[in-house]
Amino acid sequence: MQQWHEPVAGFQYRTHVLALSAETQVERLTACGIDSQVFGDDVDPAFFIGLAIHAGIDSGISAEGNINMLQRVIQHRPAQLGEPLTVRGEIQRVTSVPRGLRVETDVWFEDAAGQRVISCPRTSLRPQKERAAASGSGAGDRPQPVIPDVAALALLDRYELTPERVRAYSVEGNSIHYEQEAAERAGFRAPLIGGGMGVHYLTAQMWQDRRPWAFDASIYFRRPIFWDEVVQVGVLGQANAWQGMGLLKLPLAENSSGEIKVGTELALSSYQLAD
Numbered sequence: 001m002q003q004w005h006e007p008v009a010g011f012q013y014r015t016h017v018l019a020l021s022a023e024t025q026v027e028r029l030t031a032c033g034i035d036s037q038v039f040g041d042d043v044d045p046a047f048f049i050g051l052a053i054h055a056g057i058d059s060g061i062s063a064e065g066n067i068n069m070l071q072r073v074i075q076h077r078p079a080q081l082g083e084p085l086t087v088r089g090e091i092q093r094v095t096s097v098p099r100g101l102r103v104e105t106d107v108w109f110e111d112a113a114g115q116r117v118i119s120c121p122r123t124s125l126r127p128q129k130e131r132a133a134a135s136g137s138g139a140g141d142r143p144q145p146v147i148p149d150v151a152a153l154a155l156l157d158r159y160e161l162t163p164e165r166v167r168a169y170s171v172e173g174n175s176i177h178y179e180q181e182a183a184e185r186a187g188f189r190a191p192l193i194g195g196g197m198g199v200h201y202l203t204a205q206m207w208q209d210r211r212p213w214a215f216d217a218s219i220y221f222r223r224p225i226f227w228d229e230v231v232q233v234g235v236l237g238q239a240n241a242w243q244g245m246g247l248l249k250l251p252l253a254e255n256s257s258g259e260i261k262v263g264t265e266l267a268l269s270s271y272q273l274a275d
Contacts, residue, residue, distance in 0.1 A: 002057075002060065003060055004060055004061070004062050005059075005060040005061060007061055007091050007094050007101065007103045007126065008091065008094060009091055009092060009093050009094050010090065010091065011059075011061070011090060011091040012059075012089075012090050013055050013056060013058075013059040013061075013087070013088065013089035013090060013107065014055075014058060014059045015086060015087065015088055016055075016058070016086070016087050017084050017085065017086050017087070018051065018084070018085060018087060019082050019083055019084045019085065020043050020047055020051075020079070020081060020082075021081065021082060022081045022082065025039065025043065025044060025047070025081060028047070028169055028200075029044065029200060029204070031165055031168035031169040032159070032165070032169055032197060032200050032201070033159050033160070033165065034159075034200055034201070034204045035204075038204055038207045038208045039204075039207050040207075041080055041081050042078040042079065042080065042081070042207070042211075043078070043079040043080065043081055043083075044200060044203050044204070044207075045073050045075050045078075045079070045118055045203055046073070046196050046197075046199040046200040046202070046203045047196070048073065048079075048109060048118045048120050049068075049071055049073065049120060049122075049194075049195060049196035049199060050171070050194065050196040051087070051107075051109075051120075052087075052089065052105075052107035052120040052122060053068075053122075053196075054171075055087050055089050055107050056089065056105065056107070059089075061091070063174045064174055064175065065126075065127055065174065065176060065182075065186055066103075066124045066125065066126050066127075066174065067124060067125040067127065067221070068122065068124050068194075068195035068221050069102075069123045069124055069125055069220075069221060070122070070123040070143070070218065070219070070220055070221075071120065071121075071122050071123075071195055071199075071218075071219040071221070072119070072120065072121045072122070072216070072217065072218050072219065073118070073119075073120055073199070073215075073217050073219065074116075074118065074119040074120075074121075074215075074216045074217075075117075075118055075212065075213075075214050075215050075216075076115070076116050076117055076118065076119070076214055077117060077213060077214060078212075078213065078274070079109065079117045079118055083111070083117075084112065085109040085110060085111060085117060085118075086109070086110045086111075087107065087108075087109055088107070088108055088109075088110065089105060089106060089107035089108065090105065090106060091103060091104070091105050092104045092105060092106055097125070099125060099127055099128070100125055100126045100127040100128035101125070101126040101128065102123060102124075102125060102126075103123070103124050103125075103126055104121070104122070104123050105121070105122050105123075105124075106119070106120075106121045106122075107119075107120045107121075107122070108120065127186070143220060145220075145222075145262070145265065146220065146236070146243075146244040146246070146265040146266065146267040147234070147236055147244060147246045147262050147265055150234065150246070150248065150260050150261075150262065152236060153234030153235060153236055153246060153248075154234065154235050154236075155232055155233075155234050155248075156205055156209075156232070156233045156234065156235060157201070157204070157205060157208075157232070157233050158230065158231070158232040158233075158250075159201055159230070159231050159232070160230050161193065161225070161226075161227055161228060161229050161230065161231065162227065162228065163191070163227045163228065165227075166178065166191060166193055166197070166227035167227075169193075169194075169197050170193075170194060170197070174194070176188065176191060176192060177191055177192065177193065177194050177197075178191055179191065188224060188226070189226065190226045190227055190228060191226065191227045192224040192225055192226050192227065193225050193226075193227060195219070195221050195264070198221075198225055198231070198247050198263065198264045199219060199247075199264065199266070201231065201233055201247055202219075202233060202245045202247060202264070202266050205233045205235070205245065206245075209239075210240075210242065210271075210273060211273065211274045212271055212272060212273060212274060213272045213273060213274040213275070214270070214271075214272040215268060215270060215271045215272065216268070216269045216270045216271075217266050217267065217268055217269075218266070218267045218269065219264060219265070219266050219267075220264070220265045220266075220267075221263075221264055222262050222263060222264065222265060223249065223261055223262065223263045224263070225247070225249060225263040225264070228252070229249055229250070229252065230249075230250040230252070231247050231248060231249060231250065231263065232247075232248045232250055233245065233246070233247060233248075234246045234247075234248050242268055242271065243267070243268060244265065244266055244267045244268060245265070245266040245268075246262045246263075246264065246265050246266070247262075247263050247264040248260050248261065248262060248263065249261045249262070249263045
């Protein structure tokens with residue numbers, strides 16, 4: 001039986017070594033509807049979002065019902081498929097907010113020389129229903145939008161989500177991503193995709209159009225994206241100098257007059273193209 005710990009500042013994650021195989025990358029990206037060949041021998045860095053969360057689970061920090069609010073992904077250089085990487089992490093800060101606990105963590109992945117390859121600092125909400133009922137809603141300060149106007153985006157690849165596709169991608173750890181009852185208990189109409197799953201669509205666009213050697217991205221999960229929605233990638237900025245990206249929620253019905261909304265935003269503070 002897993003022994004769970006309450007998150008506290010200074011909690012150190014267990015150190016372990018992992019390597020993402022080509023077979024796993026193909027299987028998981030195919031579940032998303034993404035052609036894994038766009039990444040070549042590189043690991044899609046969106047995988048490290050889930051791997052960082054599971055580093056916490058393996059260390060006794062439950063992810064059940066938690067909501068990803070802000071995720072940074074810093075690629076210091078591309079990780080290679082099959083490359084052994086050492087996982088390290090810690091909880092840096094825990095703050096009380098009306099809806100529960102706001103938990104800030106840093107998890108990073110080192111190569112054999114001890115150099116960081118990928119860093120995944122994260123802020124998540126650990127909901128506490130009793131406190132939310134007594135204190136109202138809120139999870140702390142809300143950052144300004146990366147995309148103030150959807151009309152400013154260049155619209156690129158489009159994907160249709162299905163329950164089968166989302167279940168095929170999702171793994172144990174947070175059942176709001178694959179069980180209707182769990183999603184309803186958490187206050188959602190249906191299961192929602194994990195934050196990392198949505199980011200795959202953005203990183204796939206990066207590798208397809210502007211393969212990076214290194215980048216620093218801040219990712220904001222603005223709205224839940226449900227497992228029966230249609231999403232589309234939009235980019236902000238000129239073709240050779242993207243400032244940000246968005247994963248857009250399209251109207252559920254074709255020819256609907258419903259509004260296109262931003263589900264996930266990605267702000268780029270640095271971006272170094274591969275040779």
